[in-house]
Amino acid sequence: MKSKSRNFKKNAVAALANSTLQKALQNAKDGFINKRKIALDALPEFEQLRSNAYKIKEHTLKNIEAYLKQFEQQVKNSGGEVHWASNTKEAQNIIVKLCQDAGARSITKGKSMVGEEVALNEALEKAGFETIETDLGEYIIQLAEEPPSHIIAPAVHKSQQQIADLFKEHHKKYNFKSKLETIPEIVDEARKVLRDKFIQADVGITGANFLIAETGSTVIVTNEGNGDLTASLPKTHIVISSIEKVVPTLEDTSVLLRLLARSATGQEITSYTTFFNGPKRNTDLDGPESFHVVLLDNKRSEMLNGEFHDMLRCIHCGACLNHCPVYNTIGGHAYGWVYPGPMGSVLTPLMQGLKESQHLPFASTLCGRCEEVCPMSIPLPQLLRQHRIQAHKEKINSTRSRLALKLWALFALHPLLYRLATNIFVKLLSWLGKTTGSISQLPFSHAWTRSRDLPSPQGQSFISAWKKQQKNKRMSKHD
Amino acid sequence: MRIALFATCLIDTFRPSAGFAVIKLLEQAGYQVDVPELQTCCGQPAYNNGDLKSARKIAQQTIETFKQYEYVIIPSGSCAGMLIHHYPNLFEDNPEWKNKATDLSRRCYEFTIFLHDVCKKISFPIKNKISITCHDSCSSLRETGSKQQTRNLINSNKNLNLIELNDSDTCCGFGGTFCVKYPEISEQMVNDKVANIMATGAEILVSADLGCLLNIAGRLKRLKSPIKVFHIAELLAGETDKAGMGNEI
Numbered sequence: 079m080k081s082k083s084r085n086f087k088k089n090a091v092a093a094l095a096n097s098t099l100q101k102a103l104q105n106a107k108d109g110f111i112n113k114r115k116i117a118l119d120a121l122p123e124f125e126q127l128r129s130n131a132y133k134i135k136e137h138t139l140k141n142i143e144a145y146l147k148q149f150e151q152q153v154k155n156s157g158g159e160v161h162w163a164s165n166t167k168e169a170q171n172i173i174v175k176l177c178q179d180a181g182a183r184s185i186t187k188g189k190s191m192v193g194e195e196v197a198l199n200e201a202l203e204k205a206g207f208e209t210i211e212t213d214l215g216e217y218i219i220q221l222a223e224e225p226p227s228h229i230i231a232p233a234v235h236k237s238q239q240q241i242a243d244l245f246k247e248h249h250k251k252y253n254f255k256s257k258l259e260t261i262p263e264i265v266d267e268a269r270k271v272l273r274d275k276f277i278q279a280d281v282g283i284t285g286a287n288f289l290i291a292e293t294g295s296t297v298i299v300t301n302e303g304n305g306d307l308t309a310s311l312p313k314t315h316i317v318i319s320s321i322e323k324v325v326p327t328l329e330d331t332s333v334l335l336r337l338l339a340r341s342a343t344g345q346e347i348t349s350y351t352t353f354f355n356g357p358k359r360n361t362d363l364d365g366p367e368s369f370h371v372v373l374l375d376n377k378r379s380e381m382l383n384g385e386f387h388d389m390l391r392c393i394h395c396g397a398c399l400n401h402c403p404v405y406n407t408i409g410g411h412a413y414g415w416v417y418p419g420p421m422g423s424v425l426t427p428l429m430q431g432l433k434e435s436q437h438l439p440f441a442s443t444l445c446g447r448c449e450e451v452c453p454m455s456i457p458l459p460q461l462l463r464q465h466r467i468q469a470h471k472e473k474i475n476s477t478r479s480r481l482a483l484k485l486w487a488l489f490a491l492h493p494l495l496y497r498l499a500t501n502i503f504v505k506l507l508s509w510l511g512k513t514t515g516s517i518s519q520l521p522f523s524h525a526w527t528r529s530r531d532l533p534s535p536q537g538q539s540f541i542s543a544w545k546k547q548q549k550n551k552r553m554s555k556h557d
Numbered sequence: 558m559r560i561a562l563f564a565t566c567l568i569d570t571f572r573p574s575a576g577f578a579v580i581k582l583l584e585q586a587g588y589q590v591d592v593p594e595l596q597t598c599c600g601q602p603a604y605n606n607g608d609l610k611s612a613r614k615i616a617q618q619t620i621e622t623f624k625q626y627e628y629v630i631i632p633s634g635s636c637a638g639m640l641i642h643h644y645p646n647l648f649e650d651n652p653e654w655k656n657k658a659t660d661l662s663r664r665c666y667e668f669t670i671f672l673h674d675v676c677k678k679i680s681f682p683i684k685n686k687i688s689i690t691c692h693d694s695c696s697s698l699r700e701t702g703s704k705q706q707t708r709n710l711i712n713s714n715k716n717l718n719l720i721e722l723n724d725s726d727t728c729c730g731f732g733g734t735f736c737v738k739y740p741e742i743s744e745q746m747v748n749d750k751v752a753n754i755m756a757t758g759a760e761i762l763v764s765a766d767l768g769c770l771l772n773i774a775g776r777l778k779r780l781k782s783p784i785k786v787f788h789i790a791e792l793l794a795g796e797t798d799k800a801g802m803g804n805e806i
């Protein structure tokens with residue numbers, strides 16, 4: 079998907095004016111936040127788990143090459159193959175080739191954000207394959223031809239009515255004609271449509287939440303079980319994932335799984351947690367005949383030893399999105415690419431270029447709630463600030479704001495000049511607001527006064543008033 | 558003992574009465590308060606907009622200005638967070654200034670924390686019963702951590718009836734230059750905040766951060782709400798009979 083982050087401001091304004099979206103966001107927010115809170119209240123050892131998770135991930139990142147090698151070896155030992163993709167184009171090519179080699183016509187997919195990152199569907203469709211998303215949310219947005227708006231709930235921006243309408247339009251060809259009025263009816267119809275697709279598919283593509291080095295397993299968590307059918311019914315199973323998902327042991331994985339489910343959906347554990355190990359063995363009754371893992375780098379190696387290292391601990395739980403007041407106000411599409419919210423505002427500039435996505439790191443109040451809820455203790459505000467430092471260095475942000483900042487800094491660094499300017503400013507504003515106590519319109523300040531008054535100052539600045547008071551005190555002492 | 562007040566640029570410009578209320582309370586607690594005239598701003602606008610060079614220079618100026626005081630009191634969570642947590646981080650590559658910044662950081666106190674943790678036995682001259690609600694700024698929640706202190710101070714006075722806000726840990730949408738860079742998003746955020754404030758039915762809103770207060774008071778005023786807005790120091794100093802922020806004087 080081509081990034082639309084450049085249009086962030088326009089996207090955000092449109093999102094604010096979209097009442098269906100606003101309602102959906104409100105519902106989703108309350109649900110996610112409350113469920114997570116209940117789950118954490120019931121887990122007194124959360125902080126302990128969090129600090130263990132930090133140690134596990136840091137240890138892994140420090141030794142990532144060795145663990146990736148071990149993972150590759152173990153996948154080989156179980157009869158599978160690992161393919162390395164340094165960028166998204168390579169990942170597309172590898173997967174298209176694997177599908178062609180498998181003689182595929184039809185492909186089912188489980189939800190994968192790395193798949194979104196490499197724009198896999200577009201590539202597969204261009205190569206002539208029929209590609210069907212099998213996660214309900216992903217399926218919905220595939221019909222709507224939209225990108226996901228949330229990393230764990232891709233269709234969270236859609237209302238029930240919108241989904242029913244989409245199904246009506248797209249399921250006509252399968253002879254489904256009844257009106258869908260309840261959620262179970264919607265789910266049931268999707269299940270019926272997808273069942274045939276599962277059976278017809280030649281290749282199944284899933285993502286992975288974790289890659290376990292000691293066993294060569296790939297792990298996915300789902301609540302619909304669609305991932306299991308996608309992986310085990312077709313002849314070929316391809317896993318698309320990225321290098322930072324590797325974890326040393328099964329034991330380590332269990333720590334991360336406990337944090338992931340609670341942080342994401344407030345569940346103790348997701349309905350399905352599946353470990354895939356290579357293709358079908360002789361003794362197995364079913365399963366794929368070939369098993370491939372495609373591991374994407376796409377700038378991650380560069381992050382490893384740089385300022386954005388901490389971001390590689392991310393387990394894609396979505397908690398930072400759910401608790402972000404900006405995300406909750408505008409939704410995920412406004413961010414313009416596949417990763418929205420705080421984690422997206424850190425990742426997108428790294429993967430799509432800072433110039434292209436310059437708004438994202440600035441469109442945050444740095445309120446710190448994301449860092450507070452992040453199970454992996456990622457200092458998201460500091461990372462956003464890091465992008466801002468880079469933007470300032472590269473002179474990417476607007477000339478107007480740079481100039482204003484320069485001028486302000488000049489005053490702030492010359493206290494006497496600063497006093498003078500403050501006194502003039504205070505006098506002027508006090509005069510403007512003298513009748514009502516506030517100012518409702520000001521030249522060059524529409525951004526503030528469009529929705530707020532400006533409480534007016536109190537006639538003089540604090541420092542001037544203080545100085546006067548001290549002087550009077552001294553004089554009365556002398557009298 | 559002489560202590561210094563870092564008045565903050567917003568109190569200096571918009572709300573001197575909050576500065577005087579802080580001094581009144583500190584004097585009541587037995588301190589003599591200095592206000593060094595050479596202070597300007599803590600440097601957050603530069604720091605948060607990626608201009609580290611200016612932020613460092615402003616930090617050095619502030620460090621020098623306050624070097625002789627045993628305590629520096631800051632009536633704002635976000636400026637306190639800047640001096641206490643971010644100043645030392647600004648000098649990772651400069652041990653001499655890192656030391657100086659860390660030294661200042663140890664002497665700095667956010668105002669409500671100082672009042673609560675250091676000034677013992679202080680009573681607040683609040684004559685009438687008032688229903689209030691309190692907005693915690695993001696920095697007071699997550700950088701200085703003064704939520705409990707604020708509650709204890711308020712609850713220590715029988716005349717104050719505190720009604721808690723819904724969604725009290727959500728940002729009000731100020732965010733420094735954020736509110737003018739992304740005014741539409743900021744408007745929606747402050748709208749949500751103001752709706753929660755109005756739902757409490759409280760007469761007065763207080764907070765320890767003037768940035769949030771300018772934002773919220775401005776929105777309340779635009780909506781013609783009768784809720785009066787004060788810095789928490791003004792409330793504790795018993796000065797809520799005066800004009801609130803954005804009200805006619």
Ligand code: SF4
Nearest residue numbers: 392393395396398452
């Ligand atoms: S940054 Fe943290 S909270 Fe956000 S998705 Fe990643 S792990 Fe979850």
